[in-house]
Amino acid sequence: MQERIGKSLIGKMIPVRCFTCGRVISDVWEEYRERIKNEDPGKVLDDLGIKRYCCRRMLLTHVELIDEIAPYE
Amino acid sequence: MGYYCLRCKRSVEITNEHQGARCPYCGFRALRKERPEEVVKKVKAE
Amino acid sequence: MEVKIIDQRENEVKFVFSGVNVRFANALRRAMIAEVPKLAIDEVNIHENTSLLYDEQLALRLALIPLKADLGDYSVDDRSTLTLKAISPERAGYTMVYSKELISSDSGVKAAFENIPIVKLIATEREIAGVRTIARQTIALEAIARLGTGKEHAKWQPVTTCGYKIMSSEEARSDLSNKKSVTFTVEGDGSVPVDEIVTEAARIMRKKCESMVDGVKSIK
Numbered sequence: 001m002q003e004r005i006g007k008s009l010i011g012k013m014i015p016v017r018c019f020t021c022g023r024v025i026s027d028v029w030e031e032y033r034e035r036i037k038n039e040d041p042g043k044v045l046d047d048l049g050i051k052r053y054c055c056r057r058m059l060l061t062h063v064e065l066i067d068e069i070a071p072y073e
Numbered sequence: 074m075g076y077y078c079l080r081c082k083r084s085v086e087i088t089n090e091h092q093g094a095r096c097p098y099c100g101f102r103a104l105r106k107e108r109p110e111e112v113v114k115k116v117k118a119e
Numbered sequence: 120m121e122v123k124i125i126d127q128r129e130n131e132v133k134f135v136f137s138g139v140n141v142r143f144a145n146a147l148r149r150a151m152i153a154e155v156p157k158l159a160i161d162e163v164n165i166h167e168n169t170s171l172l173y174d175e176q177l178a179l180r181l182a183l184i185p186l187k188a189d190l191g192d193y194s195v196d197d198r199s200t201l202t203l204k205a206i207s208p209e210r211a212g213y214t215m216v217y218s219k220e221l222i223s224s225d226s227g228v229k230a231a232f233e234n235i236p237i238v239k240l241i242a243t244e245r246e247i248a249g250v251r252t253i254a255r256q257t258i259a260l261e262a263i264a265r266l267g268t269g270k271e272h273a274k275w276q277p278v279t280t281c282g283y284k285i286m287s288s289e290e291a292r293s294d295l296s297n298k299k300s301v302t303f304t305v306e307g308d309g310s311v312p313v314d315e316i317v318t319e320a321a322r323i324m325r326k327k328c329e330s331m332v333d334g335v336k337s338i339k
Contacts, residue, residue: 024308027232030215066241067241115164116175119182
C-alpha cells in the first residue's frame, strides 16, 4: 500500500510553484512547516506574503510523502 | 564484450575453450570487463 | 495616453493606463504573458540520480526555478549551463538540495529564489547479517538553460498574475471616443524585474506593428 502511494502521481515533495498562477511557493515551505507548530497557519501565510487563495492551498494542503516512501524505494 | 588486463592494460579476447584465462602478453591472471563510458541520460525539462 | 503608477513593490506593479482602447490593453497583457523572453532550464543531462524522484520529475522541478540573468547578454540561441552535484550524509539522515546549490558557468545567471527545495537525499542504515551498511543517494547533473517565451512553455512566462480592470468612472462613460481607463496589475515570477517586463512587452508590440506596416507597404 505504502509503495503504491510512492509510485502514484501524489507529489513526493512540495511543488515548486502554485499550480494555478505560477508563483513560487516552495521557498517558504520549510519555514511555514516549522511555524504552524505553534502559530495560526492563516496568519503565517499572511506574514509570508502568500495572499491569493490558489497559492495558499498549495501550502495548506500539502502532505510531504518523501519520508514515508523512503524505506520502500 | 572484451576484457582488459589489469597489469598491462591491453585488451584481451577470452574464449571458453580452456580453463584459467590469463593475459597472452604478460601472463597476468586478473582480467576486467571493458565497461562502456558513463551513460548520460538526456531529459527534456517540461 | 497617460500612465500613473499607483503601487510599486519589488516584484509587483499596479498602474493606471488612461485614455486607451481596451483592445490595446489586452494586446499589452498578452505580450507580457507570451512574448517577453526569459531564461529557463530546458534540457537536463543526468549523470547520476539515485534519489527518490524520477529523472523527469527532477528535470521539471529544475525547469520551474526562475533564473535571474542579464538578458541583454543573451540572444535566441544562447545557452547557459548549470551544474548540480549532491550526496546524502555518511550517517543515517538527509540532506536537502536547494536551488542555491546550482552552479552556473555564467556568473550572471543564478536562481531568483535561494531556498527552493529540489530534492531530499536520504541516507538509510541497514543491518544485514550483523554488518551495518549505509545506502547513500546521489545526484549529479548538468542543466542547460535557454531563452524562450511563454507561448512555448509556462516556464518561460515572466509573469504570474497579469491582468487589467476597466475603470467605470463617470468621466470614462461620457467619453464617446471609446477610450477608457484600465488598471493593470502585473506580478513577476522573480526572474525579470516588472518594469522591464512592461517596457519589453511594449517594445515587442511596436516591432510587430512596424513589421505589419512594412508588409502592407510591400503589397503595394
